[in-house]
Amino acid sequence: TGYVTLDSGYKNTGATKSAITFLDGEEGILRYRGYPIEQLAEQSSFIEVAYLLIYGKLPTQAELADFSGQITKHTLVHEDVRKIFDGFPSAAHPMAILSSLICALTAFYPESVSPDLSKEEINLNVIRLMAKLPTIAAWTYKNQMGHPLNYPRNDMDYCSNFLHMMFSFPTEKYELNPVVVSALNKLLILHADHEQNCSTSTVRLVGSANASLYGSVSAGINALWGPLHGGANQEVVEMLEAIERDGGDTSKFIAKAKDKNDSFRLMGFGHRVYKNFDPRATIIKKAADEVLTALGLQDSPLLKIAKELEQAALTDEYFIQRKLYPNVDFYSGIIYKALGIPTEMFTVMFALGRLPGWIAQWKEMRENKEPIGRPRQIYTGETARDYVSIEQRS
Numbered sequence: 047t048g049y050v051t052l053d054s055g056y057k058n059t060g061a062t063k064s065a066i067t068f069l070d071g072e073e074g075i076l077r078y079r080g081y082p083i084e085q086l087a088e089q090s091s092f093i094e095v096a097y098l099l100i101y102g103k104l105p106t107q108a109e110l111a112d113f114s115g116q117i118t119k120h121t122l123v124h125e126d127v128r129k130i131f132d133g134f135p136s137a138a139h140p141m142a143i144l145s146s147l148i149c150a151l152t153a154f155y156p157e158s159v160s161p162d163l164s165k166e167e168i169n170l171n172v173i174r175l176m177a178k179l180p181t182i183a184a185w186t187y188k189n190q191m192g193h194p195l196n197y198p199r200n201d202m203d204y205c206s207n208f209l210h211m212m213f214s215f216p217t218e219k220y221e222l223n224p225v226v227v228s229a230l231n232k233l234l235i236l237h238a239d240h241e242q243n244c245s246t247s248t249v250r251l252v253g254s255a256n257a258s259l260y261g262s263v264s265a266g267i268n269a270l271w272g273p274l275h276g277g278a279n280q281e282v283v284e285m286l287e288a289i290e291r292d293g294g295d296t297s298k299f300i301a302k303a304k305d306k307n308d309s310f311r312l313m314g315f316g317h318r319v320y321k322n323f324d325p326r327a328t329i330i331k332k333a334a335d336e337v338l339t340a341l342g343l344q345d346s347p348l349l350k351i352a353k354e355l356e357q358a359a360l361t362d363e364y365f366i367q368r369k370l371y372p373n374v375d376f377y378s379g380i381i382y383k384a385l386g387i388p389t390e391m392f393t394v395m396f397a398l399g400r401l402p403g404w405i406a407q408w409k410e411m412r413e414n415k416e417p418i419g420r421p422r423q424i425y426t427g428e429t430a431r432d433y434v435s436i437e438q439r440s
């Protein structure tokens with residue numbers, strides 16, 4: 047095995063070439079197809095960013111109208127999918143249902159598993175997935191609540207329709223308004239791709255065996271469900287709630303985070319790649335202020351605690367020295383909570399946002415005809431030994 051280099055966790059090994067997302071962790075730069083994340087979050091919509099990631103260019107008006115029109119046409123899921131819902135326990139975690147039902151799409155569209163699909167056939171699967179995942183995602187929540195399922199509304203844009211399927215407007219909490227829709231657009235845009243992270247690498251690896259788009263994305267959803275990957279925004283909100291319950295003294299928790307004998311970490315702080323700042327966090331902090339103000343929640347204790355923690359950490363030598371800054375998850379949970387989305391659904395929201403990235407990366411891998419992924423290993427087991435019959439074993 048002399049020629050195999052070990053790189054646990056692929057910290058320094060490029061597994062693929064990719065023209066989709068550029069990330070510079072030292073400089074805090076994130077670009078989709080060359081466009082800065084700041085410009086996309088401010089000026090674009092999630093559906094336009096999805097087009098950009100999947101097809102490599104910003105759409106013309108006609109292309110965008112065609113793309114969203116096709117998606118709208120496919121938002122309904124087969125009625126038999128509802129029967130599968132009935133088989134799940136009502137307390138099932140939404141991610142368990144989401145990954146299962148996305149994989150189940152291969153049963154409803156069996157032709158999707160063919161390795162020889164034409165460009166048009168692949169595109170139909172792309173459209174179906176973009177269209178049906180929000181419906182299934184919203185229904186996982188309805189299932190858990192024991193509510194009747196809301197069918198998609200063809201007269202609504204992608205984000206408004208998702209919120210409509212989650213809640214029946216007007217709700218007691220808020221009405222569907224442009225500030226809420228814009229906040230959701232931003233959150234989804236910021237999560238849409240992040241180059242070769244764990245779930246995306248999973249999608250590419252599974253897809254490299256010529257597995258179907260639905261099967262590959264379902265595998266990505268399971269990877270995302272891991273608490274080390276997609277679960278941090280939930281942990282941030284739980285931490286803020288714990289601080290609130292404890293009386294709201296942030297300095298106590300900052301001290302705990304710095305204490306090397308205490309395993310507590312400030313959730314939503316630090317990042318493996320971003321070592322100066324996470325460009326997504328800056329955008330999301332502003333969006334949190336806007337949406338909470340619009341919903342009359344500007345005095346929310348959680349927002350206040352979050353801001354105090356951020357301020358304290360950014361001026362503390364411990365965090366400065368270790369280059370620990372708020373990451374994308376620090377404020378996203380606060381926005382989801384303000385929108386009435388329960389914590390168990392946070393990772394589903396992440397999946398909704400990451401979907402165009404997974405699709406774009408799967409498609410790029412297919413179009414580049416990449417070979418099947420097959421990592422090597424450094425063997426550490428026994429050397430050769432002879433079989434011993436069971437009577438003679440001690």
Ligand code: CMC
Pocket residue numbers: 243275276278303304310311312313314315316317318319368370373374375
């Ligand atoms: N609170 C307190 N100390 C911390 C924290 C934190 N959140 N994060 C890192 N440190 C300390 C750590 O104890 C270590 O200190 P020392 O050098 O004295 O031993 C030093 O900073 C370096 O930490 P590390 O664990 O070696 O850094 P890493 O790059 O391997 O870990 C991380 C990155 C994100 C796992 C880590 O910062 C962390 O656990 N953060 C909290 C969880 C979190 O917010 N995760 C979401 C990540 S963003 C989601 C995404 O984009 O997918």
